[in-house]
Amino acid sequence: MTVNALTMYEDKSFWARDFGPYIPNPALQESIKVDVAVVGGGFMGLNTAREFRKDNPNARLAVLEGEVIGNGASGRNAGFNMTLFGLEPQVTKLRWGKQRTVEAYRYMVKAVNYTKDIIESNQLDSDYSHPGFLRVAYSPSQVKTLQGAFQEFQDLGLADEMGMRWVEQDELRSNFNSPLFSAGLTETHTGLMHPTKHVRELKRLAVEAGAEIYEQTPVTLIERQGDEVVLTTPGGKVRADKVVLATNAYTHLLQGLRGMRSRQFPMWTSVIVTERLTDEQWASIGWKDRQAMEDVRQLLHYFRPTADGRILIGGQDIHAPWAMHSNMDHDHNPETWRGLEAHLKRMFPGLRDVNVAYRWCGAVSVNADMTPEIGFVGDERIICSTGCLGHGVSLTHLNGRLVADLLNGSKTELTDFWIVNRNAIRLPGKVLSWMGTKAVRHTLKTADRIFERNMPA
Ligand SMILES: Cc1cc2nc3c(=O)[nH]c(=O)nc-3n(C[C@H](O)[C@H](O)[C@H](O)COP(=O)(O)OP(=O)(O)OC[C@H]3O[C@@H](n4cnc5c(N)ncnc54)[C@H](O)[C@@H]3O)c2cc1C
Incomplete structure (x- = not known):
C-alpha cells in the first residue's frame, strides 16, 4: 500500500x-x-x-x-458514550414491553460505565471527558415530546438511576445564548471521546x-x-x-x-466540524459545561465540542442510495452539510462568522x-x-x-x-427495503416540518 x-x-x-x-x-x-x-x-x-x-x-x-x-x-x-438504546424509549416499550425496555436501559448504563472504565483503567489516549448529556427542544411541540420522554423514563423507574433532570427555559438560556432553546432534559451518564x-x-x-x-x-x-x-x-x-x-x-x-x-442495511449520516472557535466566540454562546447535546427532532441534530475547541454537528437528514447494495462509497452529502452549517448558525447566532473546516458522512446499521x-x-x-x-x-x-x-x-x-x-x-428484499427507507425519511421530514412550525424565529 x-x-x-x-x-x-x-x-x-x-x-x-x-x-x-x-x-x-x-x-x-x-x-x-x-x-x-x-x-x-x-x-x-x-x-x-x-x-x-x-x-x-x-x-x-x-x-x-x-x-x-x-x-x-x-x-x-460523534463520540458520545451514551445510554440511548435503539430509537426513543416510548418506541422500544411499544415494541418490546416495559420489562425489556428497563433491561435495555440498565444494559446501556452498564455499557457506558464499562467503556469509561476501559479508558480510565488503561489510561487510553482517547481525549475522554464525562460531561453529561443535554437534549434540547426548540418548539412547543418538541417540548411536549421531550416531556413525554422524561415521563416515560420516570414511569419506567429509570429517571433517577440515569441522573435525569428537567431544565426550564430560563435556566437553559442562562447557560446557552441560543434563541431556539426552549426546554431541556439532562442526563449524567454520558461521556465524549475522540473516536x-x-x-x-x-x-x-x-x-x-x-x-x-x-x-x-x-x-x-x-x-x-x-x-x-x-x-x-x-x-x-x-x-x-x-x-x-x-x-x-x-x-x-x-x-x-x-x-x-x-x-x-446501511444508512448514512452527515457531519461537519468548524474551525477552532476563539475565546470570544465561545463566550458568545455559553455552553460552559461542554456537554454532549442532541435536539428532539425526528431527524435529529447531535452536537458537541471537540477537545481542541471546535464544534461538531451532525444528523439533520439521512441517505441510503440504491448503490448501497453493491458498495459503501457514499461519503458525500453537500446539501445536508450546508443544512448543518445553517442550523448551527441559527442555533448560535454568535457563530455567524465561523467557518466549517471538515465534512464527512458515515454509515449506521439499521434493521427492520x-x-x-x-x-x-x-x-x-x-x-x-x-x-x-x-x-x-x-x-x-x-x-x-x-x-x-x-x-x-x-x-x-x-x-x-x-x-x-x-x-x-x-427486511423484505432490496426493492421494498429501499422504498421503505424513502417513505420513512419522508415521514420523518414531514413530522419535523410540522413540529417546528412554532419554533422561535
Ligand atoms: C457519523 C456517525 C456518528 C455516530 N455517532 C455516534 C455517537 O455519538 N454515539 C453512539 O453511541 N453511536 C454513534 N454512531 C454509531 C456507532 O459509531 C456505531 O454503532 C459503532 O461504531 C459500530 O461499531 P462496529 O465495530 O460494530 O462497526 P464499524 O466501526 O462500522 O466496524 C465495521 C468494520 O468492518 C469492516 N469490514 C466490513 N466488511 C468487511 C469485510 N468483508 N472484511 C473485512 N472487514 C470488513 C469495515 O471496514 C469496518 O471497519 C455514529 C455513527 C456514525 C456513522
Whole structure:
C-alpha cells in the first residue's frame, strides 16, 4: 500500500485527519488456522478480540479488517458514550414491553460505565471527558415530546438511576445564548471521546492481549467446510473454529452466507466540524459545561465540542442510495452539510462568522425493527452483531464482552440479555427495503416540518 493510498483514510473524518499519519498492520499474506476469526476492526471486533484473548491466553485469534482500523463508524462517529438504546424509549416499550425496555436501559448504563472504565483503567489516549448529556427542544411541540420522554423514563423507574433532570427555559438560556432553546432534559451518564484515537487505542489493547490484527484484508467469501468456517481473503485463507461478524453497516455485502442481506442495511449520516472557535466566540454562546447535546427532532441534530475547541454537528437528514447494495462509497452529502452549517448558525447566532473546516458522512446499521441484535448465523460457530443505529459506541464495547462469553460457551448475565438470538423481523428484499427507507425519511421530514412550525424565529 502506497503512502498516497493511505492518506485517503485521513480524509474520512476530522478525527482521522486530526489523528495524522497512521501505519496499518500488514495484510494477511498466507493461509492460517485460528480458533476464532473476527471480521471487522471497529469497537465491536476489537473489544471482542481483547476480551476473548484475556479469557483464553492460549487460543489463536485473528482480526481481519478490510481497510484500516477506524474505517467504519467506530472511527467517524460523534463520540458520545451514551445510554440511548435503539430509537426513543416510548418506541422500544411499544415494541418490546416495559420489562425489556428497563433491561435495555440498565444494559446501556452498564455499557457506558464499562467503556469509561476501559479508558480510565488503561489510561487510553482517547481525549475522554464525562460531561453529561443535554437534549434540547426548540418548539412547543418538541417540548411536549421531550416531556413525554422524561415521563416515560420516570414511569419506567429509570429517571433517577440515569441522573435525569428537567431544565426550564430560563435556566437553559442562562447557560446557552441560543434563541431556539426552549426546554431541556439532562442526563449524567454520558461521556465524549475522540473516536479515531480511541479505536486505535483499543487495537493496541487487543494486540497486547495477544490478538493478531491484519488490516487491508477484506474477507471476500465465508464458507462452512466440515467443522471449520473458511474465510477467503486476497492474501490467503483463514480456517477458523468460530467466526464473529463485526461488520456492522457493511454486513449485507458479506458473501457466502444465507440471510445477510435481510439482516440490516446501511444508512448514512452527515457531519461537519468548524474551525477552532476563539475565546470570544465561545463566550458568545455559553455552553460552559461542554456537554454532549442532541435536539428532539425526528431527524435529529447531535452536537458537541471537540477537545481542541471546535464544534461538531451532525444528523439533520439521512441517505441510503440504491448503490448501497453493491458498495459503501457514499461519503458525500453537500446539501445536508450546508443544512448543518445553517442550523448551527441559527442555533448560535454568535457563530455567524465561523467557518466549517471538515465534512464527512458515515454509515449506521439499521434493521427492520430498529433494535440492536446479536445472533448466531445458522449454528453457534458464527456470531453476528448488527442494528446499533446511531447509538452503538457504548453498546458495541459491552457487546464485545458479551460475544466473548458466547464464544466461551458460557451462560452469563450478559448473554441473557434479550437482544441475543431475539426473534428479529427480517427486511423484505432490496426493492421494498429501499422504498421503505424513502417513505420513512419522508415521514420523518414531514413530522419535523410540522413540529417546528412554532419554533422561535
Ligand atoms: C457519523 C456517525 C456518528 C455516530 N455517532 C455516534 C455517537 O455519538 N454515539 C453512539 O453511541 N453511536 C454513534 N454512531 C454509531 C456507532 O459509531 C456505531 O454503532 C459503532 O461504531 C459500530 O461499531 P462496529 O465495530 O460494530 O462497526 P464499524 O466501526 O462500522 O466496524 C465495521 C468494520 O468492518 C469492516 N469490514 C466490513 N466488511 C468487511 C469485510 N468483508 N472484511 C473485512 N472487514 C470488513 C469495515 O471496514 C469496518 O471497519 C455514529 C455513527 C456514525 C456513522
